[in-house]
Amino acid sequence: MFRYFLNRLGQGVIVLLVLFTITFFLVHALPAGPFQTEKAIPEHIKERMEAYYGLDKPLGVQYVKRLGTLGTADLGASLRLEGRDVSEIISQAFPVSLQLGLVAMGLAICIGIPLGVVAAWKKNTILDYSAMALAMIGICIPAFVIGPVLADRFGQQWQALPAMGWSPLSPSYWLLPAFTLGLVSAAYLSRLTRAGMLETLNQDFVRTARAKGVPEGQILVRHCLRGGLIPAVAYIGPAFAGIISGSLVIESVFAIPGLGTHFVKAIEFGDEPVLTGIGLLFGILIILANIGTDILGAWLNPRLRSSR
Structure with missing residues (x-):
């Protein structure tokens, strides 16, 4: 297992x-560069800004340099927000997105x-049909x-x-939100x-429990819930x-000061360090979530432990 x-x-x-x-090369494939704004920037100033951030070098050189900085856990500085590191932006905005995500997942x-x-x-009752229709x-x-x-x-209308x-x-x-x-x-x-509960309810041990007169609520909670939740846990x-x-x-939509605001503005500006930093953060979250799901699934289903 380990x-x-x-x-x-x-x-x-x-x-x-x-x-x-993928994120690095897609951002650099955008038609508008990070310093192309509605107000024209003098060419010599634009060249100095590109030289300062290393954007005047060949794309391959930029990629290797960015990969090297990531190896030292340095996400770089934002091109849009001068003087602010990407790690600082994420540390301030991510707690808001995380809190919102935890509440949403809890609901x-x-x-x-x-x-x-x-x-x-x-x-096959009205409760079943109504619940699945809502789903x-x-x-x-x-x-x-x-x-x-x-x-x-x-x-706006009800002001609730x-x-x-x-x-x-x-x-x-x-x-x-x-x-x-x-x-x-x-x-x-x-x-x-x-689906998981129906599969568990059709098992032989459930029919045996019913034949012994075990209350239906006890069958659901003590005998079926653990096995029936395995598909749901794999999804969580x-x-x-x-x-x-x-x-x-x-x-x-709700004007929440989380990572979403920085992500959207970074796309508009072509801010590669911010886009890369947020993208890697979400990648890490997905990887850790999948590993956590595997651990919980193995706890719910002992057969999974022996197969890994």
Whole structure:
């Protein structure tokens, strides 16, 4: 098992290298450079700025130099925000995105898993059909559509919740963006939980427990829940990383000062160090989330430990 996770970490390093390479060359393939603004910059000043940041060198030389700085854990300085390191920008903005992602994932788990358990328990009833219909709606409607609708209804028309801004200590600011982010994950979790619970409920040990007169609630919680949650657990890790990265759009909708604002502006400006830093951060999150999911899945299903 330990050797398996070491292999996964090694694969993660390769994934990060590929991710950095793709991001680097895609940013440099953008038609507009980092110093091409609406207000024309004198050519001699532009040349001095490019020389200062090393952008006057061949692309291959720039790539090797950036790769070397990353090897020393130096993400470089932002081209858009003069004098600010990328690590400083991430350290200030990432806690906001992380808090939003944790709340969204918590809402997704609290909504999706109970919904899937009830749907499996009441299979082929109105509760099952209603729960799966809601899940399908949540899957089909993208977050960037749900967000503006919720902000308009609850924030502007009804004035029940703040539609813009962020306060780390005020839950009223979290609810709308977190619900928007977590709705799709809740929908997938409900369907995966239902499928896992139905498979477990059809096992022989469940029929034996029912024949012995064990209460249905005890069967669900003590005998079926652990095995039935394995598909949902396998999804939670990548889903959490997806929620964090998906918050880039939602943060712009709700004017949240997280990584999303810096990411969007970095694309507009062609700020390669910021784009690379944020991209690598999300890559690390996805790798760690997948490894954490494997550990939790092995704890829930002992057969997975012997196969790795």
